[in-house]
Amino acid sequence: MKYHPINSALFIKNRQNFASQMKPKSMAIFNSNDIYPISADSTMPFEQHRDIFYLSGVDQEESVLFLFPDCPNESLREVLFVRETNEHIAVWEGEKLTKEAATKTSGIKTIYWLQDLKKVLFEMSSYADTFYINTNEHYRATVETETREDRFTKWLLAKYPAHSVAKSNPILQRLRSVKDQIELDLMQQACNITEKGFRRLLGFVKPDVWEYEIEAELLHEFVRNRSKGFAYTPIIASGNNANVLHYIENNQQCKSGDLILLDVAAEYANYSSDLTRTIPVSGKFSKRQKAVYNAVNHVKKEATKMLTPGVLWKEYHVEVGKVMTSELLKLNLLDKADVQNEDPNWPAYKKYFMHGTSHHIGLDTHDYGLLHEPMQANMVFTVEPGIYIPDEGFGIRLEDDVVIQENGAPFNLMQNIPIEADEIEDLMN
Structure with a gap:
């Protein structure tokens, strides 16, 4: 990123504020944006979904955030998934977040590679009654493209149909409108x-x-x-x-x-x-x-x-x-x-x-x-x-x-x- 590192205290505070508004025994899920294709192998410049950035500071594609403030397993109360990096990726695409760098950026201690998401989600879902899903409800929004968040939500609710559903957006509308x-x-x-x-x-x-x-x-x-x-x-x-x-x-x-x-x-x-x-x-x-x-x-x-x-x-x-x-x-x-x-x-x-x-x-x-x-x-x-x-x-x-x-x-x-x-x-x- 071109910008200077941001103090992770901002993202820690933002997550605490969001968690304080959640129902008991509930978990919230936030996805990064897609990288959108133009044609052939061309893509548009990546723009991070502002909600996951607001809550984690992670400015990288294929990242997912879970928040479950009263999870019985304390290590799973905040979980961040990032794309696994290696030397080959570093050569061809540039440096990606390591687990240590993800913790430093976000203040989240529990970091997994993205490949472990379904396994970790299965354990967390067994403790939860409610999923908070993240939909775009901005008064100016006119979205025709199915986003990564949309696809994940569709899969999640089909996989776990017995869970209740709540909305993250009303909480974020209030929190994000008042600036730190x-x-x-x-x-x-x-x-x-x-x-x-x-x-x-x-x-x-x-x-x-x-x-x-x-x-x-x-x-x-x-x-x-x-x-x-x-x-x-x-x-x-x-x-x-x-x-x-x-x-x-x-x-x-x-x-x-x-x-x-x-x-x-x-x-x-x-x-x-x-x-x-x-x-x-x-x-x-x-x-x-x-x-x-x-x-x-x-x-x-x-x-x-x-x-x-x-x-x-x-x-x-x-x-x-x-x-x-x-x-x-x-x-x-x-x-x-x-x-x-x-x-x-x-x-x-x-x-x-x-x-x-x-x-x-x-x-x-x-x-x-x-x-x-x-x-x-x-x-x-x-x-x-x-x-x-x-x-x-x-x-x-x-x-x-x-x-x-x-x-x-x-x-x-x-x-x-x-x-x-x-x-x-x-x-x-």
Whole structure:
């Protein structure tokens, strides 16, 4: 891995928190992701399943974690299975986890090779009444591929039909949404790497540069700072491309006088950052562009102040909508009649700001978190308002990642990344 080793205290604590929520006489099972094929012998880069990483720190394919906190055999209360390694594998594929390295990474003492899984599972199942299975229940999930976890669950329930079944996901939704300080430090590192990429761009962008050239500059800066690269598919949208919310082609030339919307950020140690900035290709905003930019920035600042413990996500968005409506009126994009006659289910401001303001962020860019439950301290949210005006040929979105505090204003993990319009112009010139 490119990233520095993570303190195993994080994973020990995460397992303890999960185990405390389990039913008596139950065991939970977590699988690594598959390595997905492209064709012939080509594969996509491996990405670890975030749940097994959260609970063990193991960032390797074909790993399986068993948790059975009240198992009568104390040595089987935490069991990690890893792929057996040898000199041949080391030569052809690189170093894999030894049993000793797996313990050092995870803090788990009982490590088996994967080939022993069915034998160990048979013993553990005889003590257990309930299996916790791990399904993807994220509110944005649309999964068509059968995952390694899915295949294992299907086999497990067919092999042991008399066991009860419980779900891991509701426990993980709550646990993963509230960050440990070690996690916050890793996310800060991702944001710091993102800052380096953005500052690099401010001196690079000029008229006639291509969107993909900007993407290349970012990737260079991210990887040289120990990131695998982008936390999500980068959006580098010049001109009217910015009015396509998930524009990812990044294949157009940036013209003088246009704006570039950059929704781009680095990962670090599997933790995401999520940044959006909008900058002028020529290094200077027009009067109209700056007015809209400052309106978006104002909404972002006001929305950030609202992120405090106890706030409900749905109510928060209603309040942000009121601030956005006020700004759109000042910009003459809406008039009073638009607001008075609006559909409550699709307010007038949605014509220019059609997406949500905030989402959880962490191991996933759109991270775990139950949106119907009140916000808590140490949750991390994006704040990302935007105004999109196809008729004027530009769209503006601004986004930072902020940590909810027990008392006081949220802490902005991206506070050092330039955002004020005048500062952007100064740095580009």
